[in-house]
Amino acid sequence: MEYPFDKIEKKWQNIWLEKKxxxxxxxxxxxxxxxxxxxxxxxxxxxxxxVSNYSIGDAITRYKLMQGYNVMQPMGYDSxxxxxxxxxIQHNSHPQITTEENIAIMRNQFNSIGFGFDWExxxxxxxxxxxxxxxxxxxxxxxxxxxxxxxxxxxxxxxCQTVLANEQVEDGSCWRCGSEVRQKELEQWFFKxxxxxxxxxxxxxxxxxxERVITMQTNWIxxxxxxxxxxxxxxxxxxxxxxTTRPDTIFGCTFMALPPEHxxxxxxxxxxxxxxxIRKFCEEVMNEDKINRAAEDTTKKGVxxxxxxxxxxxxxKVQIWITNYVLMDYGTGAxxxxxxxxxxxxxxxxxxxxxxxxxxxxxxxxxxxxDMEAAYIEPGVLVNSGKFNGMRSEESKxxxxxxxxxxxxxxxxxxxxxRDWGVSRQRYWGNPIPVIYCDKCGEVLVPDEELPVLLxxxxxxxxxxxxxxxxxxDWVNTTCPGCGGKARRETDTMDTFVDSSWYFAxxxxxxxxxxxFSREAADKWLPVDQYIGGxxxxxxxxxxxxxxxxxxxxxxxxxxxxxxxxxLTQGMVTKDGAKMSKSKGNIVDPQYIIDRxxxxxxxxxxxxxxxxxxxxEWSDSGVKGAFRFLNRIWRIIEDNLDVINSAAPEYNxxxxxxxxxxxxxxxxxxxxxxxxxxxDRMQFNTxxxxxxxxxxxxxxxxxxxxxxxxxxxxxxxxxxxxPQLIYFFAPHISEELWEVMGNTTLVHxxxxxxxKSEFLQKEVVTYAIQIMGKVRGKLxxxxxxxxxxxKKSALELENVQKYIEGKKIKKIIVIPRKLISIxx
RNA sequence: GCGAAAGUGGCGGAACGGCAGACGCGCUGGACUUAGAAUCCAGUGGGAGAAAUCCUGUAGGGGUUCAAAUCCCCUCUUUCGCACCA
Numbered sequence: 001m002e003y004p005f006d007k008i009e010k011k012w013q014n015i016w017l018e019k020k021x022x023x024x025x026x027x028x029x030x031x032x033x034x035x036x037x038x039x040x041x042x043x044x045x046x047x048x049x050x051v052s053n054y055s056i057g058d059a060i061t062r063y064k065l066m067q068g069y070n071v072m073q074p075m076g077y078d079s080x081x082x083x084x085x086x087x088x089i090q091h092n093s094h095p096q097i098t099t100e101e102n103i104a105i106m107r108n109q110f111n112s113i114g115f116g117f118d119w120e121x122x123x124x125x126x127x128x129x130x131x132x133x134x135x136x137x138x139x140x141x142x143x144x145x146x147x148x149x150x151x152x153x154x155x156x157x158x159x160c161q162t163v164l165a166n167e168q169v170e171d172g173s174c175w176r177c178g179s180e181v182r183q184k185e186l187e188q189w190f191f192k193x194x195x196x197x198x199x200x201x202x203x204x205x206x207x208x209x210x211e212r213v214i215t216m217q218t219n220w221i222x223x224x225x226x227x228x229x230x231x232x233x234x235x236x237x238x239x240x241x242x243x244t245t246r247p248d249t250i251f252g253c254t255f256m257a258l259p260p261e262h263x264x265x266x267x268x269x270x271x272x273x274x275x276x277x278i279r280k281f282c283e284e285v286m287n288e289d290k291i292n293r294a295a296e297d298t299t300k301k302g303v304x305x306x307x308x309x310x311x312x313x314x315x316x317k318v319q320i321w322i323t324n325y326v327l328m329d330y331g332t333g334a335x336x337x338x339x340x341x342x343x344x345x346x347x348x349x350x351x352x353x354x355x356x357x358x359x360x361x362x363x364x365x366x367x368x369x370x371d372m373e374a375a376y377i378e379p380g381v382l383v384n385s386g387k388f389n390g391m392r393s394e395e396s397k398x399x400x401x402x403x404x405x406x407x408x409x410x411x412x413x414x415x416x417x418x419r420d421w422g423v424s425r426q427r428y429w430g431n432p433i434p435v436i437y438c439d440k441c442g443e444v445l446v447p448d449e450e451l452p453v454l455l456x457x458x459x460x461x462x463x464x465x466x467x468x469x470x471x472x473x474d475w476v477n478t479t480c481p482g483c484g485g486k487a488r489r490e491t492d493t494m495d496t497f498v499d500s501s502w503y504f505a506x507x508x509x510x511x512x513x514x515x516x517f518s519r520e521a522a523d524k525w526l527p528v529d530q531y532i533g534g535x536x537x538x539x540x541x542x543x544x545x546x547x548x549x550x551x552x553x554x555x556x557x558x559x560x561x562x563x564x565x566x567x568l569t570q571g572m573v574t575k576d577g578a579k580m581s582k583s584k585g586n587i588v589d590p591q592y593i594i595d596r597x598x599x600x601x602x603x604x605x606x607x608x609x610x611x612x613x614x615x616x617e618w619s620d621s622g623v624k625g626a627f628r629f630l631n632r633i634w635r636i637i638e639d640n641l642d643v644i645n646s647a648a649p650e651y652n653x654x655x656x657x658x659x660x661x662x663x664x665x666x667x668x669x670x671x672x673x674x675x676x677x678x679x680d681r682m683q684f685n686t687x688x689x690x691x692x693x694x695x696x697x698x699x700x701x702x703x704x705x706x707x708x709x710x711x712x713x714x715x716x717x718x719x720x721x722x723p724q725l726i727y728f729f730a731p732h733i734s735e736e737l738w739e740v741m742g743n744t745t746l747v748h749x750x751x752x753x754x755x756k757s758e759f760l761q762k763e764v765v766t767y768a769i770q771i772m773g774k775v776r777g778k779l780x781x782x783x784x785x786x787x788x789x790x791k792k793s794a795l796e797l798e799n800v801q802k803y804i805e806g807k808k809i810k811k812i813i814v815i816p817r818k819l820i821s822i823x824x
Numbered sequence: 825g826c827g828a829a830a831g832u833g834g835c836g837g838a839a840c841g842g843c844a845g846a847c848g849c850g851c852u853g854g855a856c857u858u859a860g861a862a863u864c865c866a867g868u869g870g871g872a873g874a875a876a877u878c879c880u881g882u883a884g885g886g887g888u889u890c891a892a893a894u895c896c897c898c899u900c901u902u903u904c905g906c907a908c909c910a
Contacts, residue, residue, distance in 0.1 A: 001862065041910055081910065154908070165908040212828055216905075219827050329907090418907095425908060496910070536904060538828080577902090608848070609836055615903085617836055621849050628863095629848080635863090686838070689847035696847090699864085768843040773891045775843055799877085813890060815842055823890045 002627075003634035005598030009732040013114045021065070021746065022116035024072035026509070026521055033069035034525045035060050036504055036564075038533030038541075039076045041083065042102040042124075046109045048573040048580055048618065051590045055603040056570055056612045056684070057532050058115045059728040063678050065116075065748040066727065072525060073116055074507040076123035077103050080131075081496045082165065085429040089462035095429045096457070099126055109591065113599040114732055121510040125499035126429070130506065132452035133516040134499055135434040137548075139445050140555060142435075146192040149443075152422060153261065153286070156184035161466050163426045172288075182287045188424035189433060189492060193547045197221055197416045200546055208566040210613070213538045220539040222417025227401040229336060229410035231256065231309040231318065240264065240309050240320075243331030243415050247404070248396045249338040250313050251385040252359035254349065256320045257302070257335040260285050261328040264320075268305065278303050278322065285324040300325045300348045312409040313400075314386065323348065331415050339375065340367075346375035359384045360393050421544060423495040428459055428468035430493030438480035438487040447481050453489070467491045500541055501548035504528050504563055522558045531564035534572065535613075542567075568682065571615035573606075580618070588618055600730035601627040607684040607729045629692060630733055633726065636698055637719055637737050643704045644716045645742055651713035660711045663697055664759055667718045670694040671755035674725050684729060691725050694718070724753035768819040769794045771803045779820070787814050794820045 016022065024032075037057040040050060061073040077099075084095035091098075103124060110117060123130050141147040155164040157174040163186075168175045193200075201221055203214045226245035233240055240256065258265055260282035268274055269282065281303045302323035309318050318336075325344055326335045339349035339356045349356055358367050360380040367376055379393045388396050404410045424433070432453040434446035446453055456475040459468050469491035470476060480487035502516065509521035533541075542564075549563040572579055575586040593602050605626040610616050637644065656664065670690050677687035697718070701707070704715045723738040727747045738747045761783060767790065769777040777797040781790065791812050794800060800822070807824040814820050 038910095043910095078910065083909075163908065166906095167909050216828050220906085222827095422907075427908085495908075500910085534904090534910095535829085537910085539905060540907065541910085572904095579903095611837085614830085614837090619836065619849070622836065625848050625850095632863095685836095686847080689838075692847055766843085770842080770891070773842095773889090778843080811890065813842090819842055819891090821842075821890055 003631050003733065005600060005630075005733070008736045009112075009114060009599055012732045012735045013111060015735075015746075016114070016116065017111075019746070021748070022061075022071075022073065023118050023120050024070055026524055028070040030068065030070040032525055032529075033064040033067075033071045034508075034528045035064065035071065035073045035530045036507070036528045036532070037073075037075075038531075038537065039078050039123075039500070039503065040106070041081060042077045042079050042099055042106055043083065044102045045105055046113075046590050048588055048590055050106075051113065051602055052573050052606045052616050053532065053534075053570055054110070054113075054115050055606045055729070056568070057530075058603070058731075059607060059678070059684055060530055060532075060682075061116050062728045062731055062748060063752075066724075066750075066752045068751060072118055072121070072507070074121040074123075074510070075110065075115075075117040075119070076121075076503060076507070077106070077125065078496060078500050078503075079103065079124045079126040080430045080493075080499055082427065082429070085427055085461065088429075092462075094457070096126070099124075113590075113594065113602070121507045123503055123506050123510055125431075125496070125503065128452045128454055129513070130503075131431040131499070133502075133506070134431045134494060135446070135451050135453060136448065136516065137498075137502065138434055138494065139448070141191055141551065142445060144551075146195065146551065147189060147423075148192065149187050149189055151185050152188045152190075153183040154186055154188075154426075155181050157181055180287070186424075186426075188422050189494075190420040190422050190424075191498075191547075193421045193544070194416060194418055196547050196550050197223070197418050199550060200418075200543065205560070205562040206565060206567070209564075210567060210569055213535070213542065213567060213569060216538045217543055220418065220543065223414060224417075225412070225414050227404065227410050228332065228413040229312065229404065231312060231336070234308045234310060234317065240334060241332045241410075242334045242336045243413060244336055246338065246341065246397075247400045247410075248382065248393045249341045249359055250311070250336065250400060250404075251382075251388075252338040252340050252357045253311055253318060253336040254339060254355050254357060255337045255345075256309060256318050257323045257326045257337045257345070257348070258305070258320060259324075259326045259328045259333060260322055262322075262333050264307075265305070265322055268307070275306065278305065282322060285322075288324065300344065300351065302348060302352065304352075313404070319354070321348075321352070321354075329419050330417060340369070340372065341375050341377055343375045343377065346372075357384055421495075421497075421547075423498055424492040425495055426467040426491075427493055428455070428461060430496060431499060432469070433490045433492050433494055435490040436478060436480060436487045437490065438482060438485060440485055441480055441482040441487075444480055444482050444487070450481070469493070497541060497544050501544045502552065504531075504545070505549075505552065505558065516557070519557060519559075526558055527560045527563055527565045530566045530568065532568045532570055535569040538569070568612060570612050571610065573616045573618055575618040577617070593623060597623060597627045598630075598732070600630055600733050604630065604688065604729050608688040609685065611683050611685050629695070630730055632695055632699070633722055634733065634737070636695070637722070637740070640704050640715070640719065641740065643707075643712050644719050647712040647716035648709070649713065649717070651710040651717075653710070656711065656714065659701070660707075660714045663701065663718050664714050665762065666694050666697040667714075667721050668755040668757075668759040670725060671721060671753045672757075672760060675752060675755075678728065688729060691722070694725075695722070721753055723747055724750070765817045767794070767817075769797060769800055770819055770821040771800065772824060773821070775819075776800055776803050783817070790814055790820060794822070 035057055037054055057073060061071055064071045079099050084099050087098060088095045125131060138147060155169050157164055157179060159177045159179040160174060164174060164181060169181050172181055174181055201218060201223060224245050226243055227247040228241050228243050230239040230241050269279060302321045305320045305322050307320045309320060311318050337345040339345040340358045341360055356369060358369055359382060361367060361383045362376055362380050382388045382391045382393060382396050388400060401412050432455060434451060434453050436444045436446060438444055456472045459472050461468055476489050476491060478487055478489055505517050505522055505526060508525040509517035512518060545563055552558045553561060578584055578586060580587050601623060605623045606616055608626060609622055673690040674687045677683045701715055707715060720741055723734040724747060727734040734747050763783060764780055765783050767779040768775050769779055777799045779794055804824055809822060809824055811823040
């Protein structure tokens with residue numbers, strides 16, 4: 001009844017492995033095609049999301065294989081990270097062991113689905129042979145001044161004595177013990193991605209990236225051109241710089257807003273005499289959730305610091321306030337507040353009764369200070385602005401900024417929202433930072449020949465304070481590579497995003513023990529021709545990887561400017577409208593579905609049910625539908641094998657019936673459609689729909705055995721094409737049927753299926769006749785009917801006559817082969 | 825809150841500004857069968873009508889156009905990201 005998918009799938013998986021068809025060779029001279037799906041975190045058994053994502057990559061892999069490319073589709077594991085560490089703490093095990101177990105499970109499952117991965121290139125980021133080179137990269141960045149240390153705030157739980165990720169903070173409390181989380185300042189390592197901010201804004205080297213990802217990255221980098229203005233502190237010579245995009249409003253600045261983290265504030269707080277209520281306020285704000293503070297709707301609050309500065313343009317005294325609505329991370333970390341022309345400043349000034357001054361007047365409707373209910377942020381004409389009075393605000397921006405530059409009050413500046421990349425993690429399960437601290441020599445890098453700095457095995461997880469590595473004394477205590485004296489190792493490990501920022505290049509030369517990868521191998525494969533992954537990586541992973549790639553280019557390790565030529569952001573698998581997750585209890589186990597229906601069925605369902613960039617809504621009956629479809633293919637070929645295998649490949653088309661001409665068209669059109677949908681649009685769902693439609697056409701032939709000789713050939717051709725048309729989504733059944741029909745090669749070895757364009761054309765087409773945009777009739781005519789003839793016949797239609805009677809025809813628009821629109 | 829995207833039958837979805845709903849699921853009817861399952865065939869947005877045909881319909885409201893699911897403006901809802909999850 002059901003086709004024997006189980007036997008078939010095992011058989012062909014073994015043949016593929018034996019023939020090594022997915023093992024790409026660096027000495028293969030054919031043109032390369034590098035297809036890469038984002039590597040998974042090794043969480044154990046595969047979930048539906050994996051199956052769905054990798055089905056897309058595999059479909060492209062097989063298509064490109066048919067096309068004759070030297071295709072590389074590698075797979076690996078992003079195996080460092082918090083989940084493994086947390087799991088180890090809970091289960092009193094070691095991440096090394098559980099991670100390797102999980103990897104073995106996943107690799108097996110990948111093979112049982114028949115994905116064409118090149119296992120000879122497998123990488124796992126937690127293995128020393130991989131993370132060695134991450135440390136090597138850290139050193140190179142350090143040497144170029146692109147890795148540096150600075151103080152920065154982290155979420156800190158005093159009870160657990162540990163740093164918490166944002167997701168581990170629930171309503172300001174620790175997820176594990178529930179005690180309050182506070183912000184603690186720690187020395188942390190940073191990568192200077194901001195050095196590349198300008199180049200990262202250039203997307204011209206991508207062949208095909210979704211516009212939305214480019215927009216999101218552009219906004220994330222957030223370039224803004226403005227002016228740095230230096231305010232002088234009263235009672236000291238010190239300058240307080242601010243960044244503003246609105247130098248035109250400088251004459252209206254009535255106070256200065258600083259965040260509590262500002263270095264000036266920190267210094268004031270060092271004075272024990274400093275006002276206690278201010279101190280309390282600062283602590284309060286600093287411990288607020290970071291995300292909440294950035295939100296524009298949070299209530300603005302602040303205190304007067306007791307310090308003042310001078311507005312350089314007019315010498316007016318400006319009070320300095322400490323507030324919760326300014327972020328230290330952006331610009332200079334200080335804001336010149338102009339309440340009349342900035343909404344946040346306006347709200348703040350009203351609340352605390354700070355004076356306001358209108359400096360941009362609305363030319364249409366004069367502003368009166370007392371009546372203002374919101375800041376006026378539109379352009380206007382300058383007032384109260386000294387010699388700039390009367391100038392239009394748009395023009396005054398440049399004029400004021402040039403004037404200030406000439407008088408040493410400030411200068412034109414470009415600022416980015418993008419911040420340097422903090423890579424320090426106070427965790428065990430990550431790549432150790434190869435730095436040693438020596439009392440005599442200071443900060444020393446571990447020599448290259450001593451890399452990798454291995455993670456120690458004998459760590460006590462969950463029982464230590466602060467950073468687990470700190471507790472491994474014989475690991476921490478070491479000798480200085482410089483002077484040989486006593487020294488201590490850096491105990492921070494690197495963000496896992498570092499590991500995933502260069503793995504795509506390692507695949508090109510995964511076994512290299514001398515360097516991360518050879519230039520030759522990188523140049524052969526890079527850039528990745530097609531990268532596939534979730535949209536959630538739009539800003540972070542994809543930006544970090546681009547940064548790393550550009551760094552590698554500047555080091556002379558790769559030649560191209562961008563790592564990923566084309567990008568496809570695939571959707572996730574949902575059930576009942578929600579993402580599949582254990583907590584929601586809406587998980588479907590892929591293994592169960594594969595055991596019951598086979599891998600070809602699951603892949604068919606995944607690719608058929610929606611276009612790749614959209615979510616796939618899980619449906620049990622949808623899977624059965626996919627299974628039914630494959631069974632129908634199996635049956636029509638098995639049942640008519642005699643006809644198919646005995647029919648001549650060549651036939652005479654002259655005397656074909658209308659029905660068989662239609663079938664011939666279906667065969668050729670479907671071939672065209674499948675090739676077009678995959679190659680030009682990457683839309684697998686419509687390609688599969690086309691094959692289904694073709695199959696319906698084949699089924700419409702009632703008795704193939706009773707057909708004439710030429711017609712049997714047409715029928716045979718319609719069936720013989722099918723394995724090639726389904727290879728990209730159902731490769732196992734495709735290979736089996738291909739073999740059954742007498743072929744001795746593998747499907748991909750025969751190349752892409754071909755079609756004849758002369759068989760695509762329909763002989764008769766139907767025109768829709770519109771009158772004022774409404775369809776009022778249909779017209780069936782031979783394809784080659786000329787325009788005048790068409791117009792004439794259209795007007796003659798009875799229903800059309802009814803609507804144009806007594807009206808004047810203004811225009812007739814003819815869209816070839818589609819419709820005729822009559823304007824009356 | 826900010827940034828990005830999406831919204832089409834009962835459901836998943838299709839439709840380079842040109843006949844809305846291809847294809848699949850589900851449902852209804854028929855064939856086969858002792859019966860069921862499976863399979864095959866047909867129908868299936870809503871409303872009126874015996875039919876021809878007409879009206880209506882792509883989250884809601886407005887606009888551009890001979891023609892709008894598609895382009896523009898506003899509103900609503902959902903999803904993703906917001907820098908220590910990967």
